[in-house]
Amino acid sequence: MKRINIGIFGRVNSGKSTLMNLLTQHETSIVDSTPGTTADVKTTVMEIHELGPVKIFDTAGVDEQGVLGDKKKEKTFNALKRSDIVLLVINENNEAYSTDEFSTEKEIIDLAEKRGKELFIVYNKFSVIEAVKNDISAKIDPEKKFKSIELELAERSNYIYLIEFIKTNSKLQQIKTPLLPMLDRDKIVFLNIPIDEESPEGRFLRPQMMIEEYLVRRYVPTFAYRMDLGKARSIKSEEVAEEKKRFDGFIAHLNKDNKLQLLITDSQGMDIISRWTQDSNFMVTTFSIVMINFLSRGNLEMFVNGVKAFKQLKPGEKVMIAEGCNHDRKAEDIGTVQIPNKIDQLFGKGNIQVDHYFGRVFAGEEDLKDYKLVIHCGGCMLDQQAISSRIEDLIESGVSFTNYGVLLSYFEGKEALNKVIEPFGLKI
Numbered sequence: 001m002k003r004i005n006i007g008i009f010g011r012v013n014s015g016k017s018t019l020m021n022l023l024t025q026h027e028t029s030i031v032d033s034t035p036g037t038t039a040d041v042k043t044t045v046m047e048i049h050e051l052g053p054v055k056i057f058d059t060a061g062v063d064e065q066g067v068l069g070d071k072k073k074e075k076t077f078n079a080l081k082r083s084d085i086v087l088l089v090i091n092e093n094n095e096a097y098s099t100d101e102f103s104t105e106k107e108i109i110d111l112a113e114k115r116g117k118e119l120f121i122v123y124n125k126f127s128v129i130e131a132v133k134n135d136i137s138a139k140i141d142p143e144k145k146f147k148s149i150e151l152e153l154a155e156r157s158n159y160i161y162l163i164e165f166i167k168t169n170s171k172l173q174q175i176k177t178p179l180l181p182m183l184d185r186d187k188i189v190f191l192n193i194p195i196d197e198e199s200p201e202g203r204f205l206r207p208q209m210m211i212e213e214y215l216v217r218r219y220v221p222t223f224a225y226r227m228d229l230g231k232a233r234s235i236k237s238e239e240v241a242e243e244k245k246r247f248d249g250f251i252a253h254l255n256k257d258n259k260l261q262l263l264i265t266d267s268q269g270m271d272i273i274s275r276w277t278q279d280s281n282f283m284v285t286t287f288s289i290v291m292i293n294f295l296s297r298g299n300l301e302m303f304v305n306g307v308k309a310f311k312q313l314k315p316g317e318k319v320m321i322a323e324g325c326n327h328d329r330k331a332e333d334i335g336t337v338q339i340p341n342k343i344d345q346l347f348g349k350g351n352i353q354v355d356h357y358f359g360r361v362f363a364g365e366e367d368l369k370d371y372k373l374v375i376h377c378g379g380c381m382l383d384q385q386a387i388s389s390r391i392e393d394l395i396e397s398g399v400s401f402t403n404y405g406v407l408l409s410y411f412e413g414k415e416a417l418n419k420v421i422e423p424f425g426l427k428i
Contacts, residue, residue, distance in 0.1 A: 003045070003053045004172060005385050007083030009076065011104045012061030014091040015124035018153040020044070020058035025159055028058070040072070041079045050167050055383075057083060063104045077111060078362070081389035084172055086112045086119040088146075089153075090136065105140050115392060118170055121148035122162075177297045177384075179211065180290060181423050184261055185219040188254050190282075192265035192273060194227040196332060206380040207287040211264060223254055227265075232272045247276060255282065262423065264290065267378075267405040268334050274409065274416035285420045288405030291378030293424055295387040300424050302391065306402030307410050307417070307428075309373045315351040317372040319343065322357045322390075325381035334404055339375060342411055362390050368397040377404050 006023075008016045020028050020042065028044050042058040057079040060072035080086060088108055112119045121141060137148070147169045151158045183189065193208055203209070215222050231243035254260045260282045265273045267286040277284050293300035313319070321335045332338060340354045355371075357363055368374075374394060379387050394401050409420045418427055 003055055003383065004051055004085065005055045005057065005083045005383075006085045006087065006166075007057040007059065007079050008087045008089060009059055009080060009108050010061065010089035010091070011063040014061065014089040015122075015153045016061070016089050017042075017058050018124070019087065019089055019122060019162075020056060022151075022153050022156065022159055022162060023056055025156065041075050048163060048167070051170070051172075062108065078389070080108065080111055080117070081115055081392065082383075082385045083117060084385060085166065085170060086117045087122050088112075088119060089122050089124055090140065091124045102140050109140075109146075115389075118172060119146050120166070120169060121146050122153070123148060123150040125150050125152045175297060177294055179214045179294050180262075181425070183215070183218070183220050185221075187220075187259050187261035189215055189220055189222050190251070190254060190260060190263040191222055191224045192227050192263060192269055193224055194229045194266050194269050196229070196268075205287075207291045207378055210380070211287065211290060223250070225250060227269055227272065229269060229272065232269075244276060251277075251280075258282075267408045268332070268338060270405075270408045270412055270416065270420075274412035274419070277419075278415075283419070283423045285423050286405035286409065288378035288403060289409075289420055289424075291380050292376065292387070292403045292405070295379045295382060295384050296391060297384055297388065299391065300403075300406075300421065301426055303376070303401060303403040303406050304417075304421055304426060304428060306373060306400045307406060309400030310375075310402060310407065310410070313343075313347060313352055313372060315347065316353075318353045318355060318370055320355050320357060320363065320368075320371045320374045322362065322374055323359075323377040324379045324386070325359065325377075334408075335375075335377065339404070339407065362393065368393060368399050371399050374399055374401040375404065375407055376401055 008019050010016050024044055024046055028042065040060065043055060044058075045053065045055050048054050059076040059079050062073045062076050063069075064072055086108070088105060090105065109119060121137075123137075141148070147165075149162065149165045151162060191208065191212065193204065204212070212222055212224070225247075227247065228243050231239040232247075234240050234243075251260065258281060262283045262285070263273065263277060263280075265284070265286055267288045270286060273284060289300065292303055296302065321339060323335050336356065343352050343354060344350070363371075376390070391401070405420065406417065409417045414428065421427065
């Protein structure tokens with residue numbers, strides 16, 4: 001886990017934004033007595049010594065009514081799913097508590113427990129008699145399962161007590177999923193980066209940068225190579241031969257004395273790489289597979305199992321293609337062109353409905369149930385918590401899921417798929 005997510009939740013005017021400002025020690029969120037001031041999830045990042053880097057979510061009140069209130073609630077609960085620590089804020093001075101059964105707070109608690117979150121209760125201290133406070137506490141947490149703290153959140157000096165409370169009571173363990181399996185620092189990793197129209201000038205894409213930095217930091221030598229996919233796929237045999245000769249020449253040079261241990265390719269190049277490395281003595285995988293294994297905390301096998309659902313698709317069923325980023329799509333985009341074209345080719349044009357979800361917004365649980373399969377990108381613009389939240393939503397909805405790299409490898413046959421998952425100790 002690279003960063004801990006802390007979410008702040010509660011009903012309208014409970015003091016959530018005041019708590020956010022207490023944590024950050026400046027006016028991160030607007031504070032006002034007008035109900036519904038926080039209209040969307042507000043996010044900020046900071047460092048908490050001993051906990052490390054944290055991301056904090058300030059959310060809208062989950063008890064706001066109407067259509068807009070329902071939309072805010074959905075976004076708030078999506079933030080809860082992505083949180084590691086849930087801070088439930090209780091305003092002790094709220095008159096509604098005298099006749100309320102605390103359904104709002106219980107809904108937050110139920111979802112937090114269902115998703116295995118750490119939950120702490122923060123009582124926003126006002127001038128209330130002790131008996132009232134005890135009555136509120138007994139109704140919200142009758143079994144005293146959750147640690148709690150009582151603070152005047154508007155008093156900035158209480159920051160010290162709040163931070164100490166979180167650090168003392170949090171049992172979160174830093175889960176470290178390696179980006180790649182153990183590799184030999186005396187052998188080479190070949191990075192096949194076929195730059196296309198969507199590749200930004202001046203930098204590699206995030207998976208390519210992350211993997212290169214990860215390897216070099218561990219003294220593993222890398223070789224970055226740009227394959228000309230146009231020539232490799234050309235209908236002119238001389239162009240194909242020219243590109244293959246160039247590729248084979250570098251492979252032979254690097255693999256003297258079996259010095260080449262792994263080739264990582266962009267997933268869209270698997271149609272070429274699977275054939276050109278068929279008899280190789282080194283491992284092969286894709287950037288997308290590396291990333292989804294890392295971001296799912298080592299749960300690549302779940303995405304591999306999703307191939308079974310793909311094979312069983314029937315006319316009229318729906319597939320979602322989900323990407324964690326949003327960008328200008330061009331000619332041969334994997335998600336909007338290559339995979340949909342392959343689905344049409346395998347199942348007949350238009351027989352399988354393909355929908356797309358781009359960016360950090362994911363379909364709601366009810367919408368997910370409409371799909372037979374979700375095909376997810378490598379998730380490089382998301383964090384581990386977001387991917388875990390999506391996986392949990394999919395499992396709860398009974399929807400199978402796979403990954404770009406896994407599926408594009410499967411298109412090249414069982415041997416190709418087995419080859420790209422072999423570095424992670426998997427086999428179909």
